Amino acid sequence: MFIFVASLLTYLLLVWSGDAIPLGEVLIGLLLAGVVTLAFKAWHPDRQLSRRGLDPRRWVNFVVYLFGPFAAGLAKANIDVAIRVITGKIRPGIVKVSPGLKSDLARTVLANSITLTPGTLTVDIDDAGGYYIHWLYVEDEDPSEEQLYGSFAKWARRLAE
Amino acid sequence: MIVFLLVTLALIVSLFFNTLGAVSLYRFPDVYTRLHGATKCTTFGTIFIVAAVLVYSIGRMGGEPRFRVLFVHSIFALMVLLITNATGAHALARASHRSGLLPVGAVVDRLEERRNGGEAL
Amino acid sequence: MTIHVIWFAAALMGVLAFSVLGRLISGPTVADRAVALDTLNTYVLGLMLLLAVACDSVVMVDVGIVYASLSFVGTMFIARHIEGEV
Structure with missing residues (x-):
């Protein structure tokens, strides 16, 4: 499921032009994200589409990691x-x-x-x-x-x- | 005024590190050490270029909506750069070691020892 | 005034991108040239971001994103070629 949400968000971020996003763009985004997810399933039939990647705590952890230890290490x-x-x-x-x-x-x-x-x-x-x-x-x-x-x-x- | 100072500071830091990346290409002896300079210094320099763009777009954000778009898209470009530069450096290092290019003046090379031991990777 | 600083930095980035060409031409092995090309691509992305601000055209940043992705694909193929698979 992570790949579906990630592709949808990427598409919406790239078409966003500072104001509200029109409904047509959202529909196109949903369609494209569905195509990407189906292609992923076709190439990796043995991988399960899990809901683990959508857990918000993991995302908070990831952002903390990116701006805390990772940024310090990079500098x-x-x-x-x-x-x-x-x-x-x-x-x-x-x-x-x-x-x-x-x-x-x-x-x-x-x-x-x-x-x-x-x-x-x-x-x-x-x-x-x-x-x-x-x-x-x-x-x-x-x-x-x-x-x-x-x-x-x-x-x-x-x-x- | 504060926008001007922050942008200038970020650009000076970024140009310093980008110059070091170019210098390291000529100064270091082999592919692996050159990759260190070329990947890390240029990535760090580009992070500061993106920081300068972000500060500039925050400074102008009140007026027009397209500076919000500039803000979001710059962050997106930075994410793409962070992921692709590290992965590309890893791919180049692995490929050159597999093609038989050994690090010059290395004090220890565990990968070569393992390959000479007869184990397939 | 900020714009002048950004133009100046963009000019210096252009000079840096040219300075990499020496290693790109003279590099003893293919891998050295690939490293120089990778560096050049990163510089061009930074240059594109600065020019997008200086020329006041947001669409240049999108071009930069696509350029970074395509240069990544190019680097991966050169790596495959060095490994001897393509």
């Missing part, structure tokens, strides 16, 4: 990378870490968060959920989760599992 990361670009002091390497996340959505959220925060870039994921992360300045060849990305794994688990 810190950029100052860190900026210093490394200016001084040219790097010690690159690819390390492995296993946060043990199960669902695809949680893995995606964590991988994107890692890519946008301190000196780290997700290169690959194996089937067991182990992340291979390129690190701009390797402090430890077998790092803990805390060193790499702080509390992001906890947040990803709360948001998407």
Whole structure:
């Protein structure tokens, strides 16, 4: 159901012109969202259309995550990378870490968060959920989760599992 | 006046980080380190460009409805950028490692060790 | 007065977008060129947002959204090509 609501809201946001939205546009939006949902069902027949994605508490949590820990991590990361670009002091390497996340959505959220925060870039994921992360300045060849990305794994688990 | 100051400040920060992104392309030795600079610095810089546009549209919002549209659509562009830049960087890093391009001067490479150990990914 | 600052920033973004071309042409591998292209696309999106404000045309932001989505598709295909699947 999440994909239906998301496509409808995206369409309405893009056609909104500052005043009220005419009824015709809403009908076209409903039609297009229905087509997108049916296409999703046709491509992934085994995925269930659940109502879990519509829970408002998850959305509040997501916004809190986006503006709290994620924004702080992003700012810190950029100052860190900026210093490394200016001084040219790097010690690159690819390390492995296993946060043990199960669902695809949680893995995606964590991988994107890692890519946008301190000196780290997700290169690959194996089937067991182990992340291979390129690190701009390797402090430890077998790092803990805390060193790499702080509390992001906890947040990803709360948001998407 | 306060709109002018905020817009100028945001644009200065964004130009600083965008310049660093371009510098990192020439300064770093290989694809992976260049991706760091190119993804993070430019994304952060563009966030501040969007912030400048948002402040400007809030300052003019009282008069005409199209500045409300500018506000909403800028936020939408920022969301698209945040999702696509991180995913694109991840795809490029994975593809270049699979095509056999190793990081230059790496102190440790667990992915290569795993591949040499004979396990398929 | 704010408009002048925005025009100036847009001009500097244009210079930055040109400065990436060196890596785009000389990059030793295909992956380096793809990274430079990705950076160029991000700069062009920022430039489009600034020009939308400077030229007072909101529809430019929509063009920017479509440009970002299409450049993402392009990056994904180049990545697939580097991997050797396309």
